[in-house]
Amino acid sequence: MPGLDRLHGRVVERILGALVELKGPEAVTTLGGDLGRLHHVLDVEDVGPLRDWVIESLRGDLLALAVQVGRWALGWTHDFHVDDYLILRINFPYALARYAKASAENPGIGRVSPAVRPIAAARRVKNPVYDPSAYHRDHPPPAWAHGPHLDSWTGHSRDGFNIWWAIGDVPPEAGMVLYPQLTDAPLACDRRSLYLAAGHPLPPPTFAPLAAGEMLVFDPEILHGTHLNVTDRTRVAISLRLNTARPTFDPASFYAREFWRTAGDIEAGRLDRIIHLKREDHLASDAPDPVRAPTLRAAIAPTQVDGALVWITLDQPLALGERIAVALNDDRRLMLVRAQDGLRALDGACPHYGLDLMDGGVEAGRLYCPGCAIGFDMATGRSSCADLVLRTYGVRETADGVVIALNEAGPTAPR
Ligand SMILES: [Fe+2]
The missing domain is CATH 2.60.120 (Jelly Rolls)
Structure with missing residues (x-):
């Protein structure tokens, strides 16, 4: 030009x-x-x-x-x-x-x-x-x-x-x-x-x-x-x-x-x-956009909490790429994800604005905040900003679900 x-x-x-x-x-x-x-x-x-x-x-x-x-x-x-x-x-x-x-x-x-x-x-x-x-x-x-x-x-x-x-x-x-x-x-x-x-x-x-x-x-x-x-x-x-x-x-x-x-x-x-x-x-005559209050996506509740161990019953194991939210008793929400390299348990909210990461897109092992678009590595919880990190938790599959260890960090490198 x-x-x-x-x-x-x-x-x-x-x-x-x-x-x-x-x-x-x-x-x-x-x-x-x-x-x-x-x-x-x-x-x-x-x-x-x-x-x-x-x-x-x-x-x-x-x-x-x-x-x-x-x-x-x-x-x-x-x-x-x-x-x-x-x-x-x-x-x-x-x-x-x-x-x-x-x-x-x-x-x-x-x-x-x-x-x-x-x-x-x-x-x-x-x-x-x-x-x-x-x-x-x-x-x-x-x-x-x-x-x-x-x-x-x-x-x-x-x-x-x-x-x-x-x-x-x-x-x-x-x-x-x-x-x-x-x-x-x-x-x-x-x-x-x-x-x-x-x-x-x-x-x-x-x-x-x-x-x-x-x-x-x-x-x-x-x-x-x-x-x-x-x-x-x-x-x-x-x-x-x-x-x-x-x-x-x-x-x-x-x-x-x-x-x-x-x-x-x-x-x-x-x-x-x-x-x-x-x-x-000068109002537009076409129908206005639908108005909706924000809603958190459905989360499952633990079947048992035993100290720092959170037991979750699942009807069937998570499929590759599938995510579910877990609501803890203290209002905290976690997210379980079946990533390419294994099951992960991470914080369910972005540490920036606290938005529900269940809404965010996933690509090549990264989970993107649905608000500020920061990408978190699903294996480590890290983003490119040292101040904005998702906590990861130890997670193990059981016969009928998973158990999350809140006092253990998840794997820091892909397994
Ligand atoms: Fe704009």
Whole structure:
């Protein structure tokens, strides 16, 4: 796409310029041009001001880029809509972000143009059901990861396209994850988190690593989320959004992206023109998504607990790849899995948000969290993040089931 590399260079330049303003010129020298090291020179609390500075100084160029994607990548020759809400996503490594202050900004928050901010603030709705901090288990916002969702659940039109532009390199374990196998599957939103309700089995995630400057353009009605950044690098990306026609909003969503521009206005340089599409006047007429509260998947109870030994009766031995949840008396849930190399007993909840791993996909000996997409080795319980590990337990098959030894670790290497 013409001019893409040049604009990428300007974004990096503006980030470095903001860094000089916030931290002084020596910060840029220390960074050495490697955005993945931003967390070495920038405090997580400074990310918000940096994003403001970069987005506002390049708003016109970024909107023009969005139009170009519509024209060049999607082949749209008609006039279409471009979201005024722009996001510069700067995600510090989880190992650092988890210690940020609770007041620090969520990297997924964007900015509308300054001219419409007072209207946007006045239109903000507080929904008593929506409670992101409960889902995110009191992690500070910089350590949040988006669980799987459709964008229409979060105030977008169903006929949009997302542009996800890597400003720095985006490794698989810090990028988008998608579940294209579930396109057209009935999916229920948990209105407390606006993510997929628990109880839906997921396939393994499809990762979307990108080199700096590369762009993913995708239909955000494909189930997608972001991988918790468990790398040791800061992830920097920009999100933009297009809509082929005038956007309409899911009536089940309390929130809507209301401020838009047209491709024609942007191409004509009319950057002072912003269209306000009030949610209540632009509701989609199709049936809203099914709403469902999250449910834990069925678990079996032990037939006997003898100290640290948990006895479980099974009608038949687990087949290869089969999983069952075991509910202990103290609310803990374990998971039994017949892996390629033997039976395993592991914690049944992801140590990050506590989500039920029974919903997660399995591939090549790895079990993926259905929320943050971290992959756990089923033999060892380890992930690529030293802070996020599943405990494994000793397990042995008996004549009519299994016995789990809670005070023994499972095998640390495949048997
Ligand atoms: Fe999304």
